Amino acid sequence: MERASDICAMPLVAWCALAYAGGLLAGITLPERHGLLAAVVLAALAAGAVRLHRGWTGGVMAIAAGGVLVAAADVAHERACGQTLAARHQWELRVDVPVADGDIARGWVSAQGCERRAMVFVETGSGAPGELLALTGRAELGERSLVVQQGGLRVLGDDAVLPRLRARTSQRIDRIFTADAPLVRALVIADMSAIDAAQRDRYADAGLVHMLSVSGLHVGIIALALELLGAALRLPKAPTRVASLVLLVVYVAAIGAPPPAVRAAVMLGVLLASRLRQRPTSRWAILALGGVVPLVVPGTVLDLGWQLSVAGTAALVAGGVLVRRVVPRSWRGLRRTIATGIIISVVATVTTAPLVAWAIGRVALVGPLTNLLADPIMGLLQPVLFVALCIPIPPIETLCADAAHALIALFDAIARAGAAVPGGAQAITPSTTSAILTGVAAVAALVACASRQPARAMLIAASAIALLMLGPIVRPDRAFTELHVIDVGQGDAIALRTRRDRWILVDAGRSWLGGDAGRSTVVPYLAHRGGSLALFVLSHPHADHVGGAASVFASLHPSRFLDPGYVGTSPPYLAALTEAARARVPWQRVHPGDSLRIDEVLLTALAPESTWVAGLTDANLASTVLVARVGAIRFLFTGDAEAPEEEWLLAHDADALAADVLKVGHHGSRTSTTPRFLGAVRPRLALVSVGAHNAYGHPSPEVMQTLRDSGAQVLRTDRVGTIIVSTDGRHLEVEARNEKWSIPERVGP
DSSP, rough: OOOOGGTTSHHHHHHHHHHHHHHHHHHSSOHHHHHHHHHHHHHHHHHHHHTOOOOOHHHHHHHHHHHHHHHHHHHHHHHHHHHHHHHSSSSEEESSBBOOTOEEEEEEETTTTTTEHHHHHHEEBOOOOTTEEEEEEEEBBBBSSSEEEEEEEEEEEEOOOHHHHHHHHHHHHHHHHHGGGGHHHHHHHHHOOTSSSSHHHHHHTTTTTGGSSSSSHHHHHHHHHHHHHHHHHHHHHHHHHHHHHHHHHHHHHHHHHOHHHHHHHHHHHHHHHHHTTTTTOHHHHHHHHHHHHHGGGGGGGGGGHHHHHHHHHHHHHHHHHHHHHHOTTOOOOOHHHHHHHHHHHHHHHHHHHHHHHHHHEEEEEEEEOOOOOHHHHHHHOOOOOOOHHHHOHHHHHHHHHHHHHHHHHHHHHHHHHHHHHSSSSSEESSSSSHHHHHHHHHHHHHHHOOOOSSHHHHHHHHHHHHTTTHHHOOOOSSSEEEEEEEOOOOSSSEEOOOOEEEEEEEEOOOTTTTTIIIIIIIIHHHHHHHOOEEEESSOOHHHHHHHHHHHHHHHOSSSSSSEOOOOOOOHHHHHHHHHHHHOOOOOOEETOOEEEEEEEEEEEEEEEEEEHHHHHOGGGGGEEEEEETTEEEEEEOOTTOOOHHHHHHHHGGGGOOSSEEEEEEEGTTSSSSSSSHHHHHHSEEEEEETTTTTTTOSSSSSHHHHHHHHHHHEEEEEOOSEEEEEEEEEOOOEEEETTTEEEOOOOOO
């Protein structure tokens, strides 16, 4: 049995693994000169420790220095390869899922001996997993992958067996599980592409988002199920365990070898080897080996899944120490199980909090409770899914699908309940302050587990968490202003977020019988991210723009309401006016030339003019047109303005239309965005808010081609979902589909 102090007396292999991972992290994140300096300092300290006979301290420091150098070399290689690939217009591509015209493909591109993850906007051609594809297009270097615009695909030949197996499994999942298929694909083959952002946010608020991807938990459940199956069939233990390990290795390879799954498979392999040889081994040593093997790819040290997997497993070990100390030995059965689950869940939540806070900007305080409830469900669900997929007998498939549906519904109910708890999830602006506070809380929690007098460490952890909950302290001004094109289907909801967390919302999406996008999407989206609504701007009173406005006024109480002044009589518009009056939101009509500064954002109205509006019968032609300036960057919002209003703008002040980012008018309709208007705007980035497969045929292929011919990058919400554009007042960066990339300066006239 491990002593309570074992957490502090980790074996040498664990210290070596920790030193190597720390060296990799320093080498990747530090500037090149600083990284090399760190390596030199560590090497000097190692030499000094050896001369002073400090045991293995010098060796550990030398390993850390080696990690820095390995990471620096890898960064240089990746940078050179990225530049090589970005400079080309032709590559070879392997995809993870079937793709066709209009899709956004995820896969790997290669050329000239270099390979990199890629996100491809496919315009022509198609491909399937297992095929080697020829890809043409225009590339930008993203934060995580190569972003290829205007992609054209052509099949070159077959490539691999495992991707085809994964694709066939995906098709079986769709056929068997139907409506539950998106979640099942995430749990079985690590494909989260079909899980919408609202669902991910809900699970994140409930502290369950880690369960949506294949991780060590899932691999462990599969291994346990295989071992229980072998026991039920009375098979010899040793061959059963070896066969289980082989099946796990094949499974992990088939799903793309995500680092958490690799970590779990390695740990299971080491544990199996120790049992077969009847050799005792430290849990910390097993974790160290499992954590370090994925680091053969140095960039894995920045992978959130790997980080959470290692930190969570460390919390399990530390939590086990705490359980043995504080839970009375006389407790047995359900009482001991519940106490153990609560303690380990709390330790795991606190330990992983720094990583979650830094990566997704929130800490789920309800996580210990929701995980305690959800873990048994996941333990039942995973084997059910595999039985359905591995036994192709229709009655068994149907039975498993029904059982899985019930378990998924219960799992989702826990997530909804957890996400709805007031204060259950604390929004945290990722910053050095929040990282330090959550880091202090995590380390203090682990120390409390190890110490025989944990009161001081527990007080430190509690104090750090309390400071995190005080928003003004941990929410400094942001470094960037953000534009969020919220995916509301066929409609508009555009939000600007200032560096002081104040929002400017232009439109609120559509309404329908019994609901609206404001209540279902816009209000949760803004509330989830924190801050206040400083201004609501209505472009015009059509239902796909004003439909959610009443819900916005009722829930978010904006400080001001700007309206184009077109006299509308639609029920959604009248409801918005009524709710604005009830909430006492000041109403103001838009006048060309009016300006309003909200923090670093300067808004200037360009249209509509009251005399122009007076004679109109089409509200589209009375759309509010705004320019938002942030430093040297300009955003142009045009509502549903059509050609006549665009001509009016050109005649009155064409120079004012120049913008870096254009919210394309009328969802890309052929009645808007004329070549002459586009010539005055000359955007670097064009954003289209549009619903998939809408009845209007938006966006027009001709308008899309005109935008591309103008040199603008084009992004559509029906293809990439919500789009976020960030600027520091000089540069532009766009985020979509979990990828970030920079928008280059416009070259030429």
